[in-house]
Amino acid sequence: MTRLRIALQGTVQGVGFRPFVYRLATDLRLTGWVRNTPAGVLLEVEGSPEPIKQFQASLDNQKPANCFIYSSEVTVLDPAGYTAFEIRESLAGEKSAVVLPDLATCPACRAELFDSANRRYRYPFINCTHCGPRFSIIESLPYDRPNTSMKRFQMCPACRSEYENPADRRFHAQPNACPVCGPWLELWRRDGSKAAEREEALAGAARAIREGRILALKGIGGFQLLVDARNDKAVLRLRELKDREEKPFALMYPSLARAESDCQVSDLERQLLLSPAAPIVLLIAKAAAISKHVAPRNPYLGVMLPYSPLHHLIMADLDFPVVATSGNAKDEPICTDECEALERLNGFVDLFLVHNRPVVRPVDDSVVRTLGGREAVMRRARGYAPLPVTLPDGEGSVLGVGAHLKNTVALAVGRQVFVSQHLGDLETPEARKGFEDAVAALQDLYETQPAGIGCDAHPDYESTRFAKAAGLPVTEVQHHYAHVLACMAENDLTSPVLGVSWDGTGYGLDGTVWGGEFLEVNDSSVARLAHLETFPLPGSEIAVREPRRSALGLLYRVFGDGAFEMTELPAVASFSAADRRLLKTVLAKGINCPLTSSAGRLFDGVAALAGLRQVSTFEGQAAMELEFACNGFESDESYPIEVREPVGGAERPILIDWKPLVRHVLADSGSCVPVGIIAVRFHNALCEAIVAIAKRAGQSRVVLTGGCFQNRYLTERAIRRLAQEGFRPYWHQRIPPNDGGISLGQVVAVSRAVSRESEP
Ligand code: ZN
Ligand code: ZN
Ligand code: FE
Numbered sequence: 001m002t003r004l005r006i007a008l009q010g011t012v013q014g015v016g017f018r019p020f021v022y023r024l025a026t027d028l029r030l031t032g033w034v035r036n037t038p039a040g041v042l043l044e045v046e047g048s049p050e051p052i053k054q055f056q057a058s059l060d061n062q063k064p065a066n067c068f069i070y071s072s073e074v075t076v077l078d079p080a081g082y083t084a085f086e087i088r089e090s091l092a093g094e095k096s097a098v099v100l101p102d103l104a105t106c107p108a109c110r111a112e113l114f115d116s117a118n119r120r121y122r123y124p125f126i127n128c129t130h131c132g133p134r135f136s137i138i139e140s141l142p143y144d145r146p147n148t149s150m151k152r153f154q155m156c157p158a159c160r161s162e163y164e165n166p167a168d169r170r171f172h173a174q175p176n177a178c179p180v181c182g183p184w185l186e187l188w189r190r191d192g193s194k195a196a197e198r199e200e201a202l203a204g205a206a207r208a209i210r211e212g213r214i215l216a217l218k219g220i221g222g223f224q225l226l227v228d229a230r231n232d233k234a235v236l237r238l239r240e241l242k243d244r245e246e247k248p249f250a251l252m253y254p255s256l257a258r259a260e261s262d263c264q265v266s267d268l269e270r271q272l273l274l275s276p277a278a279p280i281v282l283l284i285a286k287a288a289a290i291s292k293h294v295a296p297r298n299p300y301l302g303v304m305l306p307y308s309p310l311h312h313l314i315m316a317d318l319d320f321p322v323v324a325t326s327g328n329a330k331d332e333p334i335c336t337d338e339c340e341a342l343e344r345l346n347g348f349v350d351l352f353l354v355h356n357r358p359v360v361r362p363v364d365d366s367v368v369r370t371l372g373g374r375e376a377v378m379r380r381a382r383g384y385a386p387l388p389v390t391l392p393d394g395e396g397s398v399l400g401v402g403a404h405l406k407n408t409v410a411l412a413v414g415r416q417v418f419v420s421q422h423l424g425d426l427e428t429p430e431a432r433k434g435f436e437d438a439v440a441a442l443q444d445l446y447e448t449q450p451a452g453i454g455c456d457a458h459p460d461y462e463s464t465r466f467a468k469a470a471g472l473p474v475t476e477v478q479h480h481y482a483h484v485l486a487c488m489a490e491n492d493l494t495s496p497v498l499g500v501s502w503d504g505t506g507y508g509l510d511g512t513v514w515g516g517e518f519l520e521v522n523d524s525s526v527a528r529l530a531h532l533e534t535f536p537l538p539g540s541e542i543a544v545r546e547p548r549r550s551a552l553g554l555l556y557r558v559f560g561d562g563a564f565e566m567t568e569l570p571a572v573a574s575f576s577a578a579d580r581r582l583l584k585t586v587l588a589k590g591i592n593c594p595l596t597s598s599a600g601r602l603f604d605g606v607a608a609l610a611g612l613r614q615v616s617t618f619e620g621q622a623a624m625e626l627e628f629a630c631n632g633f634e635s636d637e638s639y640p641i642e643v644r645e646p647v648g649g650a651e652r653p654i655l656i657d658w659k660p661l662v663r664h665v666l667a668d669s670g671s672c673v674p675v676g677i678i679a680v681r682f683h684n685a686l687c688e689a690i691v692a693i694a695k696r697a698g699q700s701r702v703v704l705t706g707g708c709f710q711n712r713y714l715t716e717r718a719i720r721r722l723a724q725e726g727f728r729p730y731w732h733q734r735i736p737p738n739d740g741g742i743s744l745g746q747v748v749a750v751s752r753a754v755s756r757e758s759e760p
Pocket of ligand 3: 479483503504707
């Protein structure tokens with residue numbers, strides 16, 4: 001038995017949609033309910049997998065004629081035990097204005113775009129009520145043209161009559177426009193002078209890409225940088241100019257067929273590529289005919305299809321895949337304005353393809369992958385934000401300001417939590433301004449002043465400082481607890497659960513850096529049941545970039561000073577003799593060597609010990625390469641890992657001792673065991689540790705969360721092993737497992753704290 005919750009946005013009201021759903025569900029003997037919401041329809045169906053699958057298919061291909069679904073969010077949930085299917089009344093008091101995300105060009109508009117008889121033939125801003133920009137052009141609610149960045153364009157008589165005709169596909173399509181009255185393209189040189197406009201601008205831009213130049217393109221939610229993905233020199237030049245050594249670039253393919261010839265694409269992945277959200281989907285590459293510098297040492301490619309009319313035109317022209325990466329400088333938000341882009345992107349762009357429809361807020365391309373056979377959003381922005389997550393209850397308004405990396409902010413309004421688009425790492429003044437703008441914009445949009453704020457417990461995060469300066473009651477929420485609450489919220493789970501919260505770094509409550517945590521969450525408490533044994537991180541922050549430092553910390557914990565003699569190990573040998581002497585002192589005296597229980601750093605350390613990588617060029621690289629090393633190796637073998645009861649009669653925390661594991665990694669790499677086998681045994685050992693702690697916790701529901709659970713091998717194996725042992729595993733679907741989910745968890749934590757206080 002399984003239950004699906006499906007949130008549909010679109011023209012699904014007043015077209016007989018609910019009766020249609022009712023008939024469909026009852027014909028298939030499914031139970032559940034359907035009701036209208038401010039933006040569409042929310043429904044739940046429960047039953048066995050086969051009829052549920054049929055239901056999903058029929059929902060799409062048998063729906064009433066006048067009905068169009070803009071976006072559909074599916075969440076897999078535990079059965080609720082419904083006994084019948086019913087049509088429910090809409091909930092009173094729900095905010096009537098829900099902001100839709102930006103939607104990919106619909107098939108009807110795409111057909112008109114390439115129809116030479118149509119008055120919008122090759123018009124790069126064609127849209128209708130079924131598609132086009134939304135979140136990226138809204139200044140305030142209600143969603144009417146004067147409240148969007150289209151207000152500067154006067155509709156011509158032809159557009160106006162479509163806009164006013166209830167029978168037209170463009171009835172009240174707020175961004176409605178045509179070549180006569182709407183925005184147009186210009187091609188700018190680096191000095192800001194105009195090289196061409198309209199059709200010639202497009203042709204000039206395509207020519208530039210074909211010639212290997214770097215084009216900045218003003219898209220839906222801001223600028224993208226485009227280069228020919230087949231051209232080594234062009235891709236390398238973009239890497240150099242963007243100061244981006246090896247972090248993979250996303251690609252845009254001209255068509256699904258072309259993407260399928262370069263990558264393995266499952267049914268679900270195909271659906272995601274073609275969905276109105278049109279995200280970047282992580283796909284396993286086949287022998288792709290693109291530059292090896294697009295995604296070095298990475299078996300995946302991040303692939304998207306054209307999602308705006310402008311993209312359709314340029315990609316149809318080019319007919320080859322292009323790198324399409326965010327138009328920003330390192331650690332800055334993407335540029336939205338063409339004049340700003342001229343300044344901020346000038347150093348690494350040859351030409352600018354711009355237009356005069358303002359982008360109100362930066363919205364990056366979203367990134368998804370499949371995990372355990374379901375969609376899992378890794379970066380949630382265009383096409384997804386700001387669709388709400390619905391909580392079982394809640395009142396008033398609460399703000400969550402997120403963490404530091406991959407920041408998002410969240411605003412709860414009653415039961416609805418609006419999670420912002422991905423805002424990025426708060427490392428630069430520009431990023432911090434972007435963060436503050438996003439907080440202000442969410443509050444303005446929903447006309448809500450929060451009564452309280454949830455922030456991370458880390459005192460030095462910019463987001464924490466912001467929260468504490470806001471003059472409102474602030475609740476500090478421990479990082480890993482926030483991860484667990486976010487995962488519980490989107491899976492509609494109530495306590496008690498066991499939360500497995502694994503990531504790179506989070507502020508611990510005992511003076512150490514946490515990241516390999518097992519939290520028991522009950523109605524009124526949260527307790528650290530177990531964690532990975534700690535080890536020192538010489539150099540603290542530097543260790544995030546240098547996996548060899550994590551390796552040294554692990555070795556030091558096992559062998560003490562003997563670690564420095566192990567120069568046969570690449571991790572030790574990669575330090576100079578002088579560095580080793582210094583590190584020896586540093587470790588002995590504990591100078592800038594915080595202790596950590598981080599699973600992410602354990603991944604780093606093992607990757608370095610296995611000889612995979614000593615220094616990373618981007619966050620998480622070593623851990624990713626350890627995951628990738630598993631590809632093609634299958635085994636249930638696992639390294640030993642010891643679970644140690646707490647000493648001195650204390651009840652917790654239980655310690656997971658990885659020392660036997662490290663010894664085996666050393667033995668295996670010393671005897672030339674392939675790194676893939678080492679990687680598999682390592683991942684398997686971690687999954688056994690999860691099972692072992694789950695058994696001790698005696699909690700049937702186990703929540704997998706934190707950045708480590710972006711790792712497909714780890715997540716899917718943990719799911720499988722937990723299920724085999726009779727547990728119910730839960731993982732992320734609509735909200736990222738990484739720190740992009742923290743703001744949602746903070747909001748939930750504040751609501752939980754408030755409801756506890758109001759109890760007698
Ligand atoms: Zn359309
Ligand atoms: Zn017009
Ligand atoms: Fe985290």
